[in-house]
Amino acid sequence: TIALQHGAHRTGNRTDADMARWRSLRFGQFIHWGLYAIPGGEWNGKTYNGAAEWIRSWKEMPHEEYDKLYRQFNPVNFNPQQWAAQAKSMGAKYMIITTKHHDGFCLWPSKYSKYTIAATPWKKDLLGPMIDAYNKAGIDVHLYFSIIDWNHPDYRASLKNAADSAAGKRFQLFVKNQLAELLQRYPTIKGFWFDGTWDDSWKNDGAFSDELEQYLQSLHPGLVMGSRLRADEKGARHFDSNGRLMGDYEQGWERKLPATIEDVHGNDWEAVMTVPENQWGYHAKWTGHVKTVNEILEMLVKSVSLNGNFVLNFGPKADGTFRTEEQQLAAGIGQWMKVNGEAVYNGTYAGFEKQDWGYYIRKAGTDSVYMVVFNIPVSGSLRVKLPARTELTGASMLLGNTTLTPEWIGRNEYFLHLPGKTTDSPVVILLKTVTGENKDKGNFEKAK
Numbered sequence: 001t002i003a004l005q006h007g008a009h010r011t012g013n014r015t016d017a018d019m020a021r022w023r024s025l026r027f028g029q030f031i032h033w034g035l036y037a038i039p040g041g042e043w044n045g046k047t048y049n050g051a052a053e054w055i056r057s058w059k060e061m062p063h064e065e066y067d068k069l070y071r072q073f074n075p076v077n078f079n080p081q082q083w084a085a086q087a088k089s090m091g092a093k094y095m096i097i098t099t100k101h102h103d104g105f106c107l108w109p110s111k112y113s114k115y116t117i118a119a120t121p122w123k124k125d126l127l128g129p130m131i132d133a134y135n136k137a138g139i140d141v142h143l144y145f146s147i148i149d150w151n152h153p154d155y156r157a158s159l160k161n162a163a164d165s166a167a168g169k170r171f172q173l174f175v176k177n178q179l180a181e182l183l184q185r186y187p188t189i190k191g192f193w194f195d196g197t198w199d200d201s202w203k204n205d206g207a208f209s210d211e212l213e214q215y216l217q218s219l220h221p222g223l224v225m226g227s228r229l230r231a232d233e234k235g236a237r238h239f240d241s242n243g244r245l246m247g248d249y250e251q252g253w254e255r256k257l258p259a260t261i262e263d264v265h266g267n268d269w270e271a272v273m274t275v276p277e278n279q280w281g282y283h284a285k286w287t288g289h290v291k292t293v294n295e296i297l298e299m300l301v302k303s304v305s306l307n308g309n310f311v312l313n314f315g316p317k318a319d320g321t322f323r324t325e326e327q328q329l330a331a332g333i334g335q336w337m338k339v340n341g342e343a344v345y346n347g348t349y350a351g352f353e354k355q356d357w358g359y360y361i362r363k364a365g366t367d368s369v370y371m372v373v374f375n376i377p378v379s380g381s382l383r384v385k386l387p388a389r390t391e392l393t394g395a396s397m398l399l400g401n402t403t404l405t406p407e408w409i410g411r412n413e414y415f416l417h418l419p420g421k422t423t424d425s426p427v428v429i430l431l432k433t434v435t436g437e438n439k440d441k442g443n444f445e446k447a448k
């Protein structure tokens with residue numbers, strides 16, 4: 001291995017209570033909200049086909065025009081209690097809010113910048129009421145913070161000369177001050193979600209990212225921060241030059257999911273997902289495929305079945321309301337979560353061989369294994385293949401609490417026959433299993 005000062009400082013996952021809590025929540029809501037919601041992907045009658053929150057980088061969008069938008073930001077319909085109620089009914093257990101995206105506009109009245117909510121017609125802090133409302137609804141809040149800051153005069157993508165280095169040093173102090181300010185103003189937050197850490201200026205100063213991470217942990221012990229903040233002293237990101245994960249969980253799964261358990265290398269991880277193909281901030285005209293409730297449920301369940309968290313993104317409008325598609329998704333997901341959420345919360349990798357009908361999820365540390373069925377076979381019979389020396393002692397569908405009698409079909413294989421009625425939502429079955437030594441007489445023929 002390579003000797004590293006600023007690589008990973010821990011092997012294996014964090015085992016403390018704060019991380020166990022994050023791991024148990026499994027389902028989060030991302031919220032991208034800021035000045036980019038005003039143009040909503042459109043400018044001077046033309047549409048920006050990129051991500052709406054990147055419109056400032058569009059050549060047809062004059063920077064000085066974008067930088068004046070704060071003068072009209074006035075979310076008169078912002079209702080944090082409604083936002084929190086919607087997230088609660090959807091079944092989200094944590095929320096990640098953009099405190100400052102790449103454009104540098106702060107949703108809180110930072111004393112380190114003039115480019116904040118205080119300079120808008122709204123004037124008031126948006127983060128405080130939001131965090132309070134979500135916490136009151138029993139939802140944890142994590143703060144998204146972009147290192148890239150297109151508004152700050154000292155931001156440099158790369159450091160080419162002494163002047164750049166001096167600016168870079170001032171910028172690093174600015175970042176440190178703003179993060180300390182956020183922790184001081186919002187002490188109930190549970191973590192930071194860093195973004196915009198791919199430029200050379202950041203990548204080539206692994207020492208700073210390491211010291212910053214340790215500084216934030218010292219201010220707020222237990223803080224959960226993903227791998228995206230970190231670089232090691234050789235410029236390696238997420239995984240250090242010895243291939244060890246930095247930060248508390250792998251944070252690279254943006255708009256994509258791992259395929260198998262091998263892809264996550266035993267690390268905690270989280271996936272963040274957009275509803276359309278690639279829009280985080282509000283875009284007036286979604287084009288391309290908009291994900292359905294069942295598609296999102298499958299991503300959530302697949303993530304949990306592979307020991308990860310899944311975060312669904314919402315992009316509120318400039319006035320503080322949510323678009324109809326997002327409201328309908330939240331309601332549809334929540335309807336399913338109300339009946340089946342127990343298979344998601346505290347869910348972990350079951351250790352069973354993946355089957356075609358869907359996903360196994362083990363309730364952390366128990367013998368309770370859920371089957372979440374997305375593909376009902378034409379036979380209506382689900383093949384359940386258990387690890388060696390594991391026996392199926394019972395099964396019940398959560399919906400209607402319907403008991404299923406497993407049919408043993410040899411060795412550790414059983415059929416579960418679903419009752420005839422078809423459904424258009426994933427079917428959850430709770431399996432009761434026993435393994436090896438503590439086997440008792442099942443209520444059907446024992447394995448030969």
Ligand SMILES: C[C@@H]1N[C@@H](c2nc3ccccc3[nH]2)[C@H](O)[C@@H]1O
Nearest residue numbers: 032051053054195196254272280
């Ligand atoms: C969580 C997501 N990360 C930001 C982002 N910017 C990118 C630039 C290039 C490639 C990927 C990117 N993701 C997106 O704007 C959104 O905030």
